[in-house]
Amino acid sequence: MRYLRKASVREVGNQLLLRRGILLPWMISAAIVIVARTSGVLQSFERQALDSLLHLRPAEPTDERVLIVGIDEEDIRRARTYPIPDRDLAKLIQTLKQKQPAVIGLDIFRDLPVPPGHADLVKTFRASSQNLVGIEKILGEQGDSTINPPPDLPPDQVGFVDAVLDPDGKLRRSLLGTHTNNGDYRFSLTIRLAERYLSTQKGISLDSGIRDSINMRFGSTELQHLSPNSGSYVGEDTGGNQILINFRSGSQPFRVVAMKEVLSGSVPSDWIRDRIVLIGIMSHSAGDIVYTNAIHNSSGLMFGVEAQAHATSQIVSAVIDGRSLISAWADEWEYLWIVGWTVIGIALGWWLRLSLRLLAGLILAGVLLVGVSYGLLILGWWVPVVPPLLVFLGTMIAFGFRYDRNLKDQISERQFIIERTYDEIHRGSLNVLARIQRNSQEKDTLDDSLKYELEELEDNLRSIYKFMQQQFLKSHEFKQQFLVQNVDVYLNQLWWDGLENPTSELLYQVFDETLQTDAPGFRKIRTTIENFKDFDDCPLTPKQKQALCLFLEGALQNVGKHAIEATELQILYKPSQGKHRFQIIDNGLKKEGAINISGTSDLSKSRGSRQAEGIARLLGGEFQLKPLEPHGMLCELTWSHKKPNLWFLRKLF
Secondary structure (H helix, E strand, O other), rough: OOOOHHHHHHHHHHHHHHHHHHHHHHHHHHHHHHHHHHOOOHHHHHHHHHHHHHHHHOOOOOOOOOOEEEOOOOHHHHHHOOOOOOHHHHHHHHHHHHOOOOOEEOOOOOOOOOOOOOHHHHHHHHHOOEEEEEEEEEEOOOOOOOOOOOOOOHHHHEEOOOOOOOOOOOOEEEEEEEEEEOOOOEEEEEHHHHHHHHHOOOOOEEEEEOOOOOOEEOOEEEOOOOOOOOOOOOOOOOEEEEEOOOOOOOOOOOEEEEEEHHHHHHOOOOOOOOOOEEEOOOOOOOOOOOEEEOOOOOEEEEEEEHHHHHHHHHHHHHHHHOOOOEEEEHHHHHHHHHHHHHHHHHHHHHHHHOHHHHHHHHHHHHHHHHHHHHHHHHEEEOOOOHHHHHHHHHHHHHHHHHHHHHHHHHHHHHHHHHHHHHHHHHHHHHHHHHHHHHHHHHOOOOOOOHHHHHHHHHHHHHHHHHHHHHHOOOOOOHHHHHHHHHHHHHHHHOEEEEOOOOOHHHHHHHHHHHHOOHHHHHHHOEEEEEEEHHHHOOOHHHHHHHHHHHHHHHHHHHHHHHOOOOOOEEEEEEOOOOOEEEEEEEEOOOOOOOOOOOOOOHHHHHHHHHOOOOHHHHHEEEEEEEOOOOOOEEEEEEEEEOOOHHHHHHHHH
């Protein structure tokens, strides 16, 4: 049987794999991530990343321009009814007006009378010239109906409170203005409050945007509206004039007092004078609650009036203090950002080729990415974080596969050298030495010193293979791969001619060539071969044929080396009920310790036994080697074609 090493083809293949290993991770990772992002697959992850970065910001000082008057459970119990009666609301508004707030926002629906005291509330509404804003609901969606504004307030003192929630139910956007179903354009409570405060306190009026006429603008501060593909909002409804909410961080973003505190006069006047005062329900039983993970709140719950305070405060703070609003980059800049970080990942893969270094480098790059994204968010820019991180992950996996492939190639090369060295020593030098020693013993032509030298030479030659294998197995990674791939590596390094021929012909060829060697066990042996032809009815892949030939060769070599005074050798193939049984049986005497069949690990077994076990794994079967009574040895391989070991076959191909 002829063995051909595929060294030149392998070297060319390795070069091609190396080049593709540099380009393919970048191309594949970038393409997959960009496609996933443009299709909207990543948008939920990107929004969660935005929430996390907002949550990580350091605490900001309390915005003293905004005061929340919350009607809590105790206030409701004191009123003994819900909704809060008009009389109580009228008294609360009148008390606040006496302390001259800049504007009062009543975040409580009052389209219908809630007696007693409705006349008092109507009188209060009519007496509140321009500094009281009521609310309405104008968008009837998903079964919700619209809610009319208080009938006694003029339209310019009414703002809608419709919330635009993301698919995960979280609040991240503020709707500033939109058209109703009948074509009228309405402003939100947020804009109404910010407009009145800025016009009365700073003389700044609301105007259209300069960069984009759709934007709203206060002085030089332009509120950048969300476009259909802004940030992660791919293919979602961004109708009307929506902006992202830059929630105020900290455990106490605003001053909050209860209604009873205002009515009792315990709230300092400077907390109210020239401030934006928001009145709303802060009771869980009322259900006016939204969800967000962007604030310092473990539950993620926020009352509706608090959400209005955040949305109003961010506009006022941006105009007066220059506090950043949140905007998204244009699509082309976002994709350039993703590609740029992809190039960084590829560069790390090129420079840090070892897996641990590459892993550490990509982790550091990921930390840098998050840090840069966090810094840009502080400056008001929401940039993609998840796509570049996924590119890093894809690059790491791709380079990991390349590293694993290179490692396997190195293992294959080293194992091939070891196996070829063993074969050359075993078939060549050791056979020559055995023949010299045998002839010398028969003719008694060697003195003791020369016999000793020959025995020492034999020991030295045998130690070469053991030494090379020990050096090979010093590396833990090589050791693990070797134990799994022993047979796989060996078969991949050898190419046997005629594998398309019937299995019986291949086995006969192996038998003839092996028994032609001058091994001691083959001297007086008589061989019986049964049913080799039946192998031709057994469907085998070329790799499986090769493995069976290797098994037969190894078993016959074992007989030739260790079966002392063997006279009979049986080679049997017994197919029955889907099981295939291949046996090699001899009646020779065994040298003690020649074959180790009781080892507890692969490394403690003989090379032939480990090789046979690998072949059994390839076929999805079992291997056993057991002594027979009164003497002899059975070497048996059994397998079933109905349940092949697909995992091992996938490793081979």
